Amino acid sequence: MALNPFIARHVNPGEPLTAQAWNDVVDGVDGLHKHLAASSHAVRVTITTPGVDLATVRVTATRTGAPPVEAVRPVSTDTTYFIPGLVPGAYTVRAEAPGYAVATGNVTITEAAGDVSLDLALTATHVPMPTVFGMTLTQARTALGAKAITVSRLLDTQGKDLPPSTPGPEYDLSLVLVQSPPPGTLVPVGGSTVALAVAVAPKIETTVEVPSMAGLTLVEAKKALEAMGLVLGKVQNLQK
DSSP states (O other): OOOOOOOOOOOOTTOOOOHHHHHHHHHHHHHHHHHHHHHOEEEEEEEOOTTOOGGGOEEEEEOTTSOOEEOBOOOTTOOEEEEEEEOSEEEEEEEEOTTBOOEEEEEEEOTTTOSEEEEEOOOBOEEEOOOOTTSBHHHHHHHHHTTTEEEEEEEETTOOEEOSSOOOGGGTTOBEEEEESOTTOEEESSSEEEEEEEOOOOOOOOOOOOOOOTTOOHHHHHHHHHHTTOOOOOOOOTTO
């Protein structure tokens, strides 16, 4: 759309403004508005991937021979990125965010078409390492397994290496005190590993009630104690 010729005419202070002059001003502003509307358009981009933090997503539009145009991020409950001020032409729209592969889409803006809408989906390449500090080893394995992360090394706080998958049931309730990589670290989706250090497993002591040995010979008493998992200690003759 071409603008009509415009002749600038200044009015001196105190000089009356004719209706025709005012109409010329109005027509000029209207023509300028129509020209800008016809030559400047917008792309509205919606990120369709659920769970993505839109505050971390960057969206740009680029055309040959021109710098990229940054999108305005959504505000409030809106989920649409707005890229204003685009002249007619072919654009590549790019969306990127930490932990996701770059998504692109092509749009063509024409004077007749006006604004354009585009949906883009981001594919996760990394996941944040969950926080397992303070969890029991059983709870930590569950949280890590939900992210397809396996325990590659397991130690207790005394530096003893434990079998990562089978440390023994006595460690099931041991608390995780150290993890590496630390929480929040982006790790590749699938096949990632973590090293954990857990508290030393408490020694479980069992007690038994020792029955009366009165009337038994020394041999009989020894056999009775061994049957209960006990060892006969020092024997003292009290009749001396």
